[in-house]
Amino acid sequence: MNLDRCSVNQMTVRQLGLPDLVAHCVRLGVPAVGLWREPVRAYGVEAAAALVRDAGLTVSTLCRGGFFTSAGWQEANRAAIDEAAALGTDTLVLVSGGLPTGSRDLAAARARIADGVAALAPYAGDHGVRLAIEPLHPMFAADRCAVSTLDQALDIAEGFPPEQVGVVVDTYHLWWDDRAPSAVARAAATGRIHSFQLADWTTPLPAGVLNGRAQLGTGSIDLTAWSKLLDDVGYTGPIEVELFNEELWSRDGAQLLEQTVKAFLTL
């Protein structure tokens, strides 16, 4: 794939501080980064915005808003939208939250998520930020995200203009779903693919399953077919590599970034 489309998510090389991430992306010709709220806030939002902007990099996404089924979601999400606007990114990724404590009602959790998106969408639009609902793999339905399929995400997103609400297409979360290709076409038809993220799937999954997102090309997902699918529906935005992997995080960050770029180009 063409490096012009590449974005490296900050978590992929979380062992690198923000200045090192930026410097190595510039050195390697990576034009964009995906950022996370916690390290950005630790560095300072304005300082981070200046650092990235002065290096000529684009911020493809900010992760993450959401968690609509937890207390305090309103304030947290308005702050996340403000930070996205300050960083100059047009996309805030939403990890929507799982079951509220003590609840077993997934349908009710999904309704709460839809209500939360409705409450935020105009505010996001006013700040030039698109909310991108990310369906997470069904193994996260209880504790992280009750939105488990791209169709579910679109059922919520389509209630709003695409410049306010869209979706994330993440290979790791969707690769198993035989209905995902038609849902990708559905998302593209109304201009709602606000982010395309790549990670590969390897087994055995680690305990807690969060940090099983593997290096491109090392796992079970036909990432080339996914890239072609997104091409075919007319998606021309960034392709963001987002890996969470303890073994990769234990390596030298600069080398990991080089290896990741190489894996991206090999697809």
Place this chain on the structure above:
Amino acid sequence: MNLDRCSVNQMTVRQLGLPDLVAHCVRLGVPAVGLWREPVRAYGVEAAAALVRDAGLTVSTLCRGGFFTSAGWQEANRAAIDEAAALGTDTLVLVSGGLPTGSRDLAAARARIADGVAALAPYAGDHGVRLAIEPLHPMFAADRCAVSTLDQALDIAEGFPPEQVGVVVDTYHLWWDDRAPSAVARAAATGRIHSFQLADWTTPLPAGVLNGRAQLGTGSIDLTAWSKLLDDVGYTGPIEVELFNEELWSRDGAQLLEQTVKAFLTL
């Protein structure tokens, strides 16, 4: 729930030998057991059949056939059907297999599974055994079962008479899916619910994720709603408790069985 409908899968209390499992089920009034091929073969198929039959217990299912994407599946599955017939159960559970080594083509894996079922279905029917395709949670798509939803399982099963091929409805694998209730109705409409299995979902998932099947009532799944759903579509067969859980397996087997029966009755 009524104990008349209860079946305890052998793996739930795998620390119990087959004679102890049978004796404790009789003592507690559990009328049926689900068996696994490996411990049954270790005990002797005919001896196991006699033990269970003489105790007046029913064998609700034999686990498992399948793994159609691995070498040797033909012989292994014919043997599994023979063993099911010898044990007097009408249902062989199929765990269909994941991606073949080196493949990233889920659609091709699913096609191989459909071909495998087609090759076995008449043989099963001739032996009075129904093949029950079990959709496994999408987190198992790569390594255990490329059939991830009940609709996918039905797409295969509906090519055959229901007395040859049906499906397993397992709460652990299906609970996240908003399309599962309509698929359950679809399965019932043609008499294809050949097994209904219960386990609860807890997080964090253990490494490898296989042994996260938790005691009824301790997790995120609304098992009462699932039981009602199966009632509503007219399912009147066994309700089988199948837990895989290292912590539960470390306990005293007889006490675990008692606790499991109590949890079943509490639903």
